[in-house]
Amino acid sequence: MNRRVRVAVTGLGVKTPAGTHVKQFADTLAEGRSTAATVAEFVDLGLPVTFACRVPEFDPTDYVSLRELRQLDRAAFLAVAAAADAVTDARLERPAVPERVGVTVGIGAGGLTPAELLVQEYGDRPATVPAYTVPRIMANAAAARISLRIGARGSALSYVMACASGATAIGEAMLKIRSGELDVVVAGGTEACVSPVAVSSFARMGAMSRRNDDPAAACRPFDTGRDGFVMGEGAAFLVLERWEHAEARGARVIAELRGYGSNSDAHHIVAPRSDGAVAAACMRLALADAELAPAEIGHVNAHGTGTLYNDLAEARAIVACFGADGPPVTAPKGVLGHSLGAAGAVEAVATLLSAVSGTVPPVANFTTGDGDTALIDVVAGRARQVAPQPALTNSFGFGGHNVSLVFAPC
Structure with missing residues (x-):
């Protein structure tokens, strides 16, 4: 590690x-308003869970041609759109030295949803599948499409780490810059699994809330009444740059990506370690990488899925890392749902916005904790104002993948 x-x-x-533009996204999170709503198709199919959090419609032709749109699955399209917005925001439309620009993308279930749709439509006549089938189901399609769009000739990599994928892509992008290999990386995550097979699969394993009569109250991170997560979708991307490169081109610096920690529970294929010990060690790795003490963190953006055991394990991990008087804790999935491989990237954006502004969003639907979830300082009811300070965000994925990132205001 080279902190210089x-x-x-x-x-x-x-x-x-929560929104298709950064300000709209931040405002919705600050309101603590759930975006979960009934999905008519799921009702018609008689699924055990009939609601989800979906991205509002926006004009696709702002980003791709109609011909290109037919060749993209939804996850890749959302990625291209979010990455394009990030590049525009950075005023980096065409790289001066394309070999020094890379792309990293996290995706958890790449190819699942387009494959599901293809089977539904062409299962009885596979010889007639469209010519663009392979590009639509490629898990690396998002990274490739972003690279093509911006002309990035550095490495274009895809990371599949379940629900820690997006955060992994951001952390690994930082390492690419620190190593000197790249000056700029467009990094983030994407996922679009609001589909019958994906929702039913998670519901069958008991991971999803079944509050079909009240979707907006369904996801309840750290709350005593939590009964599972809500399926979400989305994409989020950050333009990361070597500091001197950004200064040389007169770029506006929004925040600093300061720390990255990654480890594995090595415990169970889907369940976390109940004591949260390895997750706590992951947070400590990120803090050490950032050269910060726990007391210097202004808030924690928790993975907070709203599932019984994951929230309990994470609460224990936060207490183990920060102590009984730890920083405020927020968890955006009560608003956004769980966008699987995209979640870490979406929540990275939320974290850095709060680190810079000092506005920590409330956890939607939280009233009171139980057991160890009552030991952490969950932000509830309304947004909490704190001093702009470094903040830590967690992403924990099936398979025991743990990732923590630290962002700091400039």
């Missing part, structure tokens, strides 16, 4: 259920 190489965030782009 600082990594600046110079652009942001989001396509999420």
Whole structure:
């Protein structure tokens, strides 16, 4: 690790259920308003869960031609749109030295939804599948499309780490810059799994809330009444730059990506370690990388899925890392739902916005914690104002993948 190489965030782009532009996204989070709503198709199919959090419609031709749109699955399209917004925000439309610009994308279930749709439509006549089938189901399609769009000739990599994928892509992008390999990386995550098979699969394993009569109250991170997550979708991207590169071109620096920690529970294919010990160690790795003490963190953006055991394990991890008087804790999935591989990137944007502004959003639907979830300082009811300070965000994925990132105001 070389702390002399600082990594600046110079652009942001989001396509999420909370909004398709950064300000709209931040405002919705600050309101603590759930975006979950009934999905008519799920009702008609008689699914056990009939609601989800979806990205509001926006004009696709602002980003791609209609011909290109037919060749893209939804996850890749959302990625291209969010990445394009981030590049525009960074005023980096065409790289001066394309070999020094890269792309990293996190995606958890790449190819699942387009494959599901293809089976539904062409399952009884596979010989007639469209010619663009392969580009639509490629898990690396998002990274490739972004690279093509901006002319980035550095590495274009895809990371599949379940729900830690987006955060992994951002952390690994930072390492690419620190190593000297790249000057700029467009980094983020994407996912679009609001589909019958995906929703039913998670529902069957007992991971999803079944509050079909009240979707907006369904996801309840750290609350005593939590009963599972809500499926979401979305994409979020950051433009990361070597600090000197950003300064040389006169870029606006939004925040600094300061720390990255990653480890594995090595415990169970889907369940977290109940004591949260390895997750706590992951947070400590990120803090050490950022050269910060726990007391210097202004708030924690928790993974907070709203599931019984994950929230309990994370609460224990936060207490183990920060102590009984730890910083305020927020968890955006009560508003956004769980966008799987995109979640870490979406929540990275939320974290850095709060680190810079000092506005920590409330956890939607939280009233009171139970057991160890009552030991953390969950922001509830309304947004809390704190001094602009470094903030830490967690992403924990099936398979035991743990990632923590630290962002700091400039």
